[in-house]
Amino acid sequence: MGGWRGILGFDYGVVQAPLGPDIASPELVAAVANAGAIGLLRAPDSESPDVLRKLIARTRALTSKPFGVGVVLAFPHEKNVKVVLEERVAVLQVYWGDYPARLVNQAHELGVKVVHQEGLVALLPRVVDLASEHNIPVIAAGGIVDARGYVAALALGAKGVCMGTRFVAATESYAHPTYKEKILEMVETEYTNVFGRARWPGAPHRVLKTPFFIKWRHLSPDETEVDQPIIGHSTVHELDKEIRRFAGTAPNEATQGDIDSMVMYAGQGVGLIKEILPAGDIVRMLVDGAQLIIQQQSLDAVS
Ligand SMILES: Cc1cc2nc3c(=O)[nH]c(=O)nc-3n(C[C@H](O)[C@H](O)[C@H](O)COP(=O)(O)O)c2cc1C
DSSP states (O other): OTTTBBTTTTTEEEEEEOOOOSSSSSSHHHHHHHTTTTEEOOOSSSSOOOHHHHHHHHHHHHSSSOEEEEEETTSOOOOHHHHHTTTTOEEEEEEESOOOOOHHHHHHHHOOOOOOEEEOOTHHHHHHHHHHHHOOOEESSSSOOOOOHHHHHHHTTSSSESSSSSHTTTOOOOBBBHHHHHHHHHEEEEEEEETTTSSSTTEEEEEEHHHHHHHHTOHHHHHOOOSSOOOOOOEEEEEEEEETTTTTTBBBBBBOOOGGSSSSSTTTTTTOOOOOOOOOHHHHHHHHOOOHHHHHHHHHHHO
């Protein structure tokens, strides 16, 4: 099945999102790459070229397949991008900011493909029409967790899909076990800016409607995480961190404290996620399932 619905030189048009701050572990990215899909590491939130180089090296020790790195342009990133280019990582994904054509060309000259992320889905066919005029392949993201979502996105003209929440609940993700369990248990999410307001202003996000979130969802607009009590500790990309109430740091495996009161990002497809699965199985189920649906639809159409 190699080459089926391939994109950007990968076997499959399936992307594992660069889950911040460090949920997209080298283990997760390598497992996705080994399954023929596009795995994206997440660059640290500060200039940390050495840490990023180590993440890339650890991933390369686990896979000989290509993979990428996601960089959030809202945070200091120039040195991190330099590492992505120097290391000739296959894909540079950029988010939350402009990435000028000059820099895209520079990356292309080094053989690094650049993927830009914007919120989509409802607008998908229109974006596909606009992008096709410029020969730009579109990857759909948001609420896709299984083969049905993959086929729907392909039907609307996308060349691939990017999944975040589904891969948080992968065996290899670096999310805290409680965060993974909550993704299996919970079905409701809400778009909010309660978490991480001071550190990343103007960046609302979708979170699980946990009891903690329900209690605080109408938080007064002048409150931020800055003066809140410390509810836990973690290590993120080798930096020790105190986690205050309403911080934007999702719990990773190293996090200790009141995990239930920490932010848990999740998309609208969360109700469809019932098991923690190895990332390779997630990719295979998506690709094989999509083929089955397409074959079945074609048979139904002629019968
Ligand atoms: C825990 C988590 C962290 C994320 N971190 C990033 C990030 O650092 N950069 C980015 O471009 N997108 C990030 N995303 C968003 C994904 O790229 C993707 O757009 C989104 O997860 C797709 O929706 P889905 O979760 O319903 O699959 C994150 C998503 C989650 C769930």
